[in-house]
């Protein structure tokens with residue numbers, strides 16, 4: 565996942581560089597070429613700034629929901645039940661589930677990079693989250709290191725720390741001069757987890773097996789939750805940004821109109 569994040573960021577840097585690239589051209593067209601290039605730079609920046617502002621507003625919309633656009637409350641994002649895949653490694657075999665989950669601070673992001681590349685009709689966006697918190701109840705039962713029973717049942721929380729979300733989208737310009745997103749994918753990568761599982765028992769004398777089991781369980785829960793989050797947030801984000809882009813033409817964004 566980290567590799568993919570790096571790849572997408574690389575892609576974004578490449579696109580930013582290529583849009584100011586000076587191409588070989590005939591001497592006579594030099595002045596014209598220069599004007600077009602400068603025009604592109606302004607156009608990129610004002611559109612990028614506009615979308616950045618819309619992303620900041622979306623964070624507020626996530627906490628209230630926007631019924632008229634069919635956008636539900638996304639912060640907190642509730643999941644009533646999560647069936648987890650059986651964990652089966654050489655060190656651990658564990659059946660588990662989780663319920664009454666509340667995923668909060670999903671709106672606590674800052675847009676760190678937004679760019680629309682009009683030459684390739686691509687949109688790049690990076691969001692940084694300080695953390696996203698998962699609260700819920702869990703149940704698990706299994707064996708660690710072949711011989712130690714491990715089991716638990718109760719409250720848990722997981723703080724997913726320092727999340728970077730890297731997005732790649734496709735855009736079109738409509739006949740009446742509105743930018744619209746047609747596709748968007750988001751990859752989420754995180755640094756580390758802070759975890760607490762109440763009433764998790766078992767293991768050997770020093771409980772090392774319990775710590776490992778908890779850590780694997782937390783990771784499994786996060787791996788199941790992140791795609792659900794993406795599935796809920798991406799369509800809402802696209803609807804929200806497209807709605808905002810329908811309120812203003814690209815010419816008006818560039819002209820510094822009613823932003």
Ligand SMILES: *[C@@H]1O[C@H](CO)[C@@H](O)[C@H](O)[C@H]1NC(C)=O
Pocket residue numbers: 637640641642666
């Ligand atoms: C999510 O769960 C919390 C806590 O249980 C609750 O207060 C809130 O109303 C729920 N939100 C939605 C959108 O269901």
Ligand SMILES: *[C@@H]1O[C@H](CO)[C@@H](O)[C@H](O)[C@H]1NC(C)=O
Pocket residue numbers: 650652653
């Ligand atoms: C767990 O893994 C072991 C070894 O790979 C395999 O023999 C066993 O069938 C697996 N059990 C389940 C329930 O998947």
Ligand SMILES: *[C@@H]1O[C@H](CO)[C@@H](O)[C@H](O)[C@H]1NC(C)=O
Pocket residue numbers: 645660661662663703
């Ligand atoms: C989790 O699984 C256990 C064992 O199968 C079951 O008793 C419990 O009801 C399940 N919890 C939920 C929320 O489904």
